[in-house]
Structures are given as C-alpha cells and as structure tokens.
Amino acid sequence: MKTTVMMDEALCDEMLQEIFRKLPPSSSSAISLVSRRWLTLHRSSLTSLTLRIPKHSHLPSSFLVLLLHRYTYLLSLTVLLPVSCCFDDDDDLEDNSDNLLLCLIAYPPHRHRLRHLRFMLGSVSSAALQKVSMVPPFRNLVSLNLSRIRPLCFRWVRFFPCLKELSVLNCSPSTDDCLVPGELAVRRGLLEEEEEVVEELGLEVISLCGIRWGDHGFRWLWRRCGNLKCLQLRSCDGTGDGTGEGTRGDDVEYRLLRNYNFARKLRNLQRLELRSCRTIADRVLLDVADNCRLLNSLLLYDGGSREGLRRFIERCTKSLHTLDFRLPLDLDNTHLITTAETFRNLTTLRLHSCCLITGDGLRSIGQVTGGSLSDLTLVNCDVIEKEVGLLTFLGQTLRLLRRLDLSHNDMLVDRELGSMLASCKNLIEIHLRGCQRLTNVIVTKLIKCCEGLETVDVTNCGGINIHGVETLIGDSPRLKKIVVDDSNLSPTARSSAYRRSIQVC
Structure with a gap:
C-alpha cells in the first residue's frame, strides 16, 4: 500500500497517462482499482471506447452524456447492442436510437476530436443523421458505421466533408419505406435527380449489406462516388441503381434506369469485395472490368459463375495483384491457368474450400508468378491431400513467399x-x-x-x-x-x- 502511495505521488499526470497508453487492454480493470486519480487519468488517456447498451433499457440520453464526459480524448467511439441481441425486431429501438445518437451533439469534450463513430444500436433516421451532420465538430468524422438507416437515403452524407469510410450493416428498406403506392413520384424524383449538379463526395471506402433487387435508394450515392477506392458488398441482390434483368416498362424513366451503369462512376476503384452476391456478381465483375482501370484487388466469396469469372479474368486490367476466392463449385483449373497467363505480377493468392482445382492449376501459378507471389492461402483445399509433392513444388518455385x-x-x-x-x-x-x-x-x-x-x-x-x-x-x-x-x-x-x-x- 505504501509503495502504491509513493508511486502515486512521484508520477505526474502526463507520465501516468503515457504509461496507461502503453499497457495492454487487459490491465484496464486493475488500473481503475488503485485510486480515484488513476481511474480519472486512465479514462482521460483512452482514445477508443466501446459501449454495449441493453436492448430494453431505455437509457436516458443524459446518462450517456454524463458517462462520455469522463472520456475527454476519444478518437473512436462504438455504441452497440449486447452480443445476444440482433437487429431483426428493432422497432422498439428506433426512437431510443435517435435520442442516443442526438445526445452526442450535447457532449462537447470529445466531439472536437472524434474521428471514428460506430453506431450499431438499431435503426437511425435520416433526419437524425442530418441533424448530427449540421453540428460543426461532427463534420470532422472520417469513418461512420451504422446498422440501418430509415428511410433509406444518403443525401445527408454530403454534410460530412471529411468522411472517407461509410458502412451500413443492413440496407434493406423496412416495410414503411416501400414506396409502391408513390411509384410515379419516385420516377419523377429520378428524372429531377438527373438535372442536379453532381458534386463528388470524399468517400473512399463504402461497405453495404442487404441491397435488394429493385431498390433505388443508392443511385444518388453512386453518381457521386468518383473518388471511391474500395467497394464492399455483402448479401446483395442488386446494386441499388435500378439496373438488372426484369426492369418493368418501356417509358422514359425506366429506360433511364436500365441504361444507367453504376460502375461508370467507379473509375478510381482499386479494391472490390463481393460476399454472397451470386445474383449480381457476374454483372458487377464485368462492369468493373470494363470501367475500372486501377483495380488491384478482388475478393469473391460464394458468388458468380464459371463463365462470368473467366470473362472477368480475361478482360480485367493487368494491374490486379491480389485474388481472394471462396468458390467451392465455381473455380477450376481453367481459371487458375488464365489467371497465371493474365496476371503475371500476382502477389497474393487466397483460395478457400476450392474443390475443383488440381495440382496442374496451382503449378501453372507457381511457374509464372514464382518471382512475385509473396502471400499464398490454401484453406481447406483437398488438392493438398490428393497431390503428393505439390507443396514441395510450390516451395521451390515461389522464391519470395x-x-x-x-x-x-x-x-x-x-x-x-x-x-x-x-x-x-x-x-x-x-x-x-x-x-x-x-x-x-x-x-x-x-x-x-x-x-x-x-x-x-x-x-x-x-x-x-x-x-x-x-x-x-x-x-x-x-x-x-x-x-x-x-x-x-x-x-x-x-x-x-x-x-x-x-x-x-
């Protein structure tokens, strides 16, 4: 006890804070038990904080403001539900989610420094997001992660001039957002949107999950993504621009939608990730191959077709150097051989559960890319069991692995x-x-x-x-x-x- 008191008196606040920043996260609970001074200094030294809000707690916003007031140097804040909860029935969370989001505006100590906000507490309204964006300190946010937006609209993004990364976990519109009765108004809105002056957003990374076929809420976003470098789509049946097979009608509005290609604005795209997007994978791959000349990384899990993938490899820019595939029944030797012939400077190849490849395909990769490939992944690939000596060959040919x-x-x-x-x-x-x-x-x-x-x-x-x-x-x-x-x-x-x-x- 005496040793602790002497140490507490000998070290100044700045030195203690610097020590706390270098300690592993597991030491946090022990620090808080030493003294009130250590607890206060530890809180003020934290730059990242995660809060789990009970689902039915109806936590007053004043409590959250009081809590956050103790963490004065936050750069990253995460607010989410407990692990056992899900977002499937979040109707009772909507009002509380908006209140908790808006209460961040009333918290002055950290808002001037906050750069990363991850708010995964049910649905938040577009109106609440626009209110947050109008507060000058929040205009410095660099990344924003949300669980769901209601109604599905992205016009508020333009009020975050520093925003580089945007992620929405569930992009499926709720029942109230379906505008079938107002379909004519929607189409008129699309025509008016064509006449708007398009100002490019600063977004460089977009991650979206759950876009459905026929959704039109993303077209405004795609038209302004000329600076996008990384696009991540998960469990999507559409791209939200109205394109795809089965578009109804022959009037001007629907022809306009059908002829619009979202990839035309993604000319600076460098990384593409498609997870469980089988319905749209082929179209997106070919659009990107035709329009994106800077693409250097592709991740494709559980989607596409053999022919679509082959055509992408043949037509894609030669600058692509990273391939990450989990295609158990779609990837075969012809793709690997074509890959070796097309991308001779490949540096990363990752294959997960690819059942149809054999040693011939991997040997072709090794022979052509032996002087460049540095990262090799063969997860759950039975070719290792079937082809005795394959690993020996790869070790000898991949000299820079x-x-x-x-x-x-x-x-x-x-x-x-x-x-x-x-x-x-x-x-x-x-x-x-x-x-x-x-x-x-x-x-x-x-x-x-x-x-x-x-x-x-x-x-x-x-x-x-x-x-x-x-x-x-x-x-x-x-x-x-x-x-x-x-x-x-x-x-x-x-x-x-x-x-x-x-x-x-």
Missing part, C-alpha cells in the same frame, strides 16, 4: 509441409490452424528453416503439444506473435513469451 496459410487441411502431414518449408527461407508468417496431423516435428522444422518467422498460428493442431509450443516460443529467434490454444500454454511458455515480448493470442 513470405506468408503461408494452410489452415483446416486435416490430412496435411509433417513430411509434406516440411519438404516445402526447406525452400521457404523468407517466410515470416504461417497459419496451420486445424491441421490435426501435424506434430512437434514440424515445430523443429519451422525453427530450423524459417529463421525470420514472426507470426505462427497453431490453434487446434492436435499433434503439437505443450512441449512443442514451449520450443516454438523459446527457440524462434524473431517470433513476435503466436496464436495457440490455452490448454497448450504452460507457465514456462507464458513466462518465456512475456520475457521476449511475444504476443500470445
């Missing part, structure tokens, strides 16, 4: 992986999660062959036991991070990791 992920390959054995590692002198990161047949033998091989290794994931590797983890932590010369099961962490391993400043996850 630095990151390797072979997670969830149940049949991978020490001999196959060891023969590959013998040629991987530049490896700094390896993931072996779920490889049940690997044993402590591979640990010895890793230490011997990969002296520059910095990150290792051996979670759920049944054959790598406590002794193997101790050896890995104690003998890897440059190890900085290890991901391992708690049951395989002995006191000796923990002590060694702490002494060598190795992060254990």
Whole structure:
C-alpha cells in the first residue's frame, strides 16, 4: 500500500497517462482499482471506447452524456447492442436510437476530436443523421458505421466533408419505406435527380449489406462516388441503381434506369469485395472490368459463375495483384491457368474450400508468378491431400513467399509441409490452424528453416503439444506473435513469451 502511495505521488499526470497508453487492454480493470486519480487519468488517456447498451433499457440520453464526459480524448467511439441481441425486431429501438445518437451533439469534450463513430444500436433516421451532420465538430468524422438507416437515403452524407469510410450493416428498406403506392413520384424524383449538379463526395471506402433487387435508394450515392477506392458488398441482390434483368416498362424513366451503369462512376476503384452476391456478381465483375482501370484487388466469396469469372479474368486490367476466392463449385483449373497467363505480377493468392482445382492449376501459378507471389492461402483445399509433392513444388518455385496459410487441411502431414518449408527461407508468417496431423516435428522444422518467422498460428493442431509450443516460443529467434490454444500454454511458455515480448493470442 505504501509503495502504491509513493508511486502515486512521484508520477505526474502526463507520465501516468503515457504509461496507461502503453499497457495492454487487459490491465484496464486493475488500473481503475488503485485510486480515484488513476481511474480519472486512465479514462482521460483512452482514445477508443466501446459501449454495449441493453436492448430494453431505455437509457436516458443524459446518462450517456454524463458517462462520455469522463472520456475527454476519444478518437473512436462504438455504441452497440449486447452480443445476444440482433437487429431483426428493432422497432422498439428506433426512437431510443435517435435520442442516443442526438445526445452526442450535447457532449462537447470529445466531439472536437472524434474521428471514428460506430453506431450499431438499431435503426437511425435520416433526419437524425442530418441533424448530427449540421453540428460543426461532427463534420470532422472520417469513418461512420451504422446498422440501418430509415428511410433509406444518403443525401445527408454530403454534410460530412471529411468522411472517407461509410458502412451500413443492413440496407434493406423496412416495410414503411416501400414506396409502391408513390411509384410515379419516385420516377419523377429520378428524372429531377438527373438535372442536379453532381458534386463528388470524399468517400473512399463504402461497405453495404442487404441491397435488394429493385431498390433505388443508392443511385444518388453512386453518381457521386468518383473518388471511391474500395467497394464492399455483402448479401446483395442488386446494386441499388435500378439496373438488372426484369426492369418493368418501356417509358422514359425506366429506360433511364436500365441504361444507367453504376460502375461508370467507379473509375478510381482499386479494391472490390463481393460476399454472397451470386445474383449480381457476374454483372458487377464485368462492369468493373470494363470501367475500372486501377483495380488491384478482388475478393469473391460464394458468388458468380464459371463463365462470368473467366470473362472477368480475361478482360480485367493487368494491374490486379491480389485474388481472394471462396468458390467451392465455381473455380477450376481453367481459371487458375488464365489467371497465371493474365496476371503475371500476382502477389497474393487466397483460395478457400476450392474443390475443383488440381495440382496442374496451382503449378501453372507457381511457374509464372514464382518471382512475385509473396502471400499464398490454401484453406481447406483437398488438392493438398490428393497431390503428393505439390507443396514441395510450390516451395521451390515461389522464391519470395513470405506468408503461408494452410489452415483446416486435416490430412496435411509433417513430411509434406516440411519438404516445402526447406525452400521457404523468407517466410515470416504461417497459419496451420486445424491441421490435426501435424506434430512437434514440424515445430523443429519451422525453427530450423524459417529463421525470420514472426507470426505462427497453431490453434487446434492436435499433434503439437505443450512441449512443442514451449520450443516454438523459446527457440524462434524473431517470433513476435503466436496464436495457440490455452490448454497448450504452460507457465514456462507464458513466462518465456512475456520475457521476449511475444504476443500470445
């Protein structure tokens, strides 16, 4: 107790705050118990805060303002529901969500510094967002994450001049937002929108989930996204611009919608991510291939067709250097061979659960991109089991390989992986999660062959036991991070990791 009092008196506020900033998050609860001074200084030293609001709490906004008043240097704020709650029935949250969002306006200490706001507390209204955007300090927000907007409208975005990243978790309009009775008014609005002066937004990253076919609430946004660099779509049946098969009518308004191509405004797009967007994947891929000359990264999960993917690879810009696929029944050897022929400077290839590829496709990749590929992922790919010697070939041809992920390959054995590692002198990161047949033998091989290794994931590797983890932590010369099961962490391993400043996850 005396030691604590002496330390409390000897250290000034600024020095304590600097110490608190360097401590791991797990130390927060211990700091708050030392003294009121430490608790106050710890709160003021935090730059990031997450609040979980009970679903039916009807928390008064004054309480939230009082709470936030204690955190004066926040740069990032997250407000969300408890993990057990969902957004499916959030009608009773709507009014409270708006109130809690608007109460941020009344909190002066942090609003001048806040740059990142993640508000995942049910639906928020466009009116509330516009009110927030009109407060000068909030115009400095750089990123904004929302769960749902009602009604679905993005015109308020223009009042956030510094906004670079926008994410909406659920873009499906609610029942009240469906404007079938006012369809004529909607069409007139679209024609009026054509006559508006288009001012480019500063958005560089957009992430949207749940766009339905026939939604027209996004067209205003797409027309102003000339600066967009990254587009992420998840579980979408449309792009919200009214295009696609089945557009009704032959009048001027619907022809206008049908001829509008949202990708024409995305000429500066560099990264595209499509997750579970099978309905629109082919059209989006071809639109991007034809219009985006700067594209360098593509992630495609659970969507598209074999022919659509082949046409994209053939027509896409040669600057593309990162491919991330999870296409169990759509990706085959022809795609890999075409990829090798088209993208000779490929640096990253990630394949997840791709069942139809064989060693021939991967060998073609290795032969052509051996001098450039540095990141290879083969997660749950049974080609490793079927093609004996494939990993050895890849290790010998991929001379610059630095990151390797072979997670969830149940049949991978020490001999196959060891023969590959013998040629991987530049490896700094390896993931072996779920490889049940690997044993402590591979640990010895890793230490011997990969002296520059910095990150290792051996979670759920049944054959790598406590002794193997101790050896890995104690003998890897440059190890900085290890991901391992708690049951395989002995006191000796923990002590060694702490002494060598190795992060254990």
